[in-house]
Amino acid sequence: GSPFGLSSTVTLGIISALGRGNVGIADYEDFIQTDAAINPGNSGGALVNLSGELIGINTAIFSRTGGSEGIGFAIPSSIALDIVDSLQKTGKVVRGWMGVAIQEITPALAKSFRLPEQRKGVLISDVNENGPSHAAGVKRGDVVVAFNGKEVQNVSQLRNLVARTIVGRDAQVKVLRDGKEQTITVKVAERPTDEILAKKEPSVPKEPVETVKPPDNVLASLRVQGLDAATMSQLNISAKITGVVVTSVESGGSAEAAGLQRGDVIQEVNHEVVKTLEDYQNASSKLKKDELAVLLLSRQGNNLFVAVNPK
Known part of the structure; x- marks a missing residue:
């Protein structure tokens, strides 16, 4: 130099x-x-x-x-x-693409998704319905443990392995689903531009729904409400997103410690789908006072799993 x-x-x-x-x-x-x-x-x-x-x-x-x-x-x-x-x-940089959103696995998430101790992997938090993984049968909640025979250690490694795979090639993706390993063949596609990936469906009006009484468990510090037109417009939430939106997080509570934020949309509670306030109330009420809760959130258009540990 x-x-x-x-x-x-x-x-x-x-x-x-x-x-x-x-x-x-x-x-x-x-x-x-x-x-x-x-x-x-x-x-x-x-x-x-x-x-x-x-x-x-x-x-x-x-x-x-x-x-x-x-x-x-x-x-x-x-x-x-x-x-x-x-x-x-x-004339451009072409990268391979599986069409999934991925995140690191915390010890709490590893336990929830039945990942054996000392086993590494990457959690799939969302599957693009127009991507190759969706067509191959990959599901949200799968844990990728190997890609083309190489053990997956972290998000960065898997992202690079996929990006360097030749577009159109079949990749052997080993996943852990419900505690059992299976190998799925995914035809790697070309990664779309950021502009295409960032496109969101326009939001549609929904009837406003009242808030619910918080449960007596690890989610007690959360306040949620149904998705209405004003909230969806304010938070730029796609019409395809369903769930309940977090309106406030009490300071010092388990939810705050787990990183939950105002504006997060809760789509699952311990793997139970949440579409309405009633769904949330039913799912959250099943949690015992000292039980871990795993939430699937939509945050600024991206899905991620968060584990809320009792204090």
């Missing part, structure tokens, strides 16, 4: 980690981490091994000062070659 305008500068370091994700630099992250000094002007430069072979492209650093502090990141050369090949063939 050419840090601070000093061309032909070489720095030395070790590789601290491979496959580093969740750094917050980009949507797709699979970085090589190194303590070789990377400074302004090094981005786009070569990261080479002791044999002089290119192994990465210097990309970014963690720094409080703007200069190198020993934590640098480089894009692996294998990914760079895939991107170059895609640009040469199509």
Whole structure:
């Protein structure tokens, strides 16, 4: 690289980690981490091994000062070659797409979805009805434990495995459903643009519904109401979304500790579908006072599972 305008500068370091994700630099992250000094002007430069072979492209650093502090990141050369090949063939970066929303599994969620101890995986929180996973039979609540024979450890890894799969290829996706493993064949499609994925159905008016008395259990600190036209318009909720909306979360309660927010739409309580206030009241009343509750939420157009633990 050419840090601070000093061309032909070489720095030395070790590789601290491979496959580093969740750094917050980009949507797709699979970085090589190194303590070789990377400074302004090094981005786009070569990261080479002791044999002089290119192994990465210097990309970014963690720094409080703007200069190198020993934590640098480089894009692996294998990914760079895939991107170059895609640009040469199509004029754009083409990524594989399964059509699912995924999230990390907390210990509480692992217990609820009957994931064996020490077993890693990624939870599917939503399935796009126009995506390849829906056509293949993948369901919300499935836990992906392997993709094309590789064990899945986290969200970042699965996202990258899918993105690098050639569009049109069949992928073998091993999932855990109701405590049992099964393998589903999914034909990987091309990821649509962000604009297409962000499109929402227009909301339609619904009759306003009164709130209900909170249950005497882990959900006692939540206040909910039915979805009415004004609320759906205010929160930009799609007409396809059904459930009850959280109007307030009491400070210091279990729901606040679990991260629930005003405006969340509760669609399931312990895997029971909630479409109306009555559904919510029936499902929440079945919870014992010291019982864990797993909620399926819709938040700003995205679905996610949240476990609410009793204090």
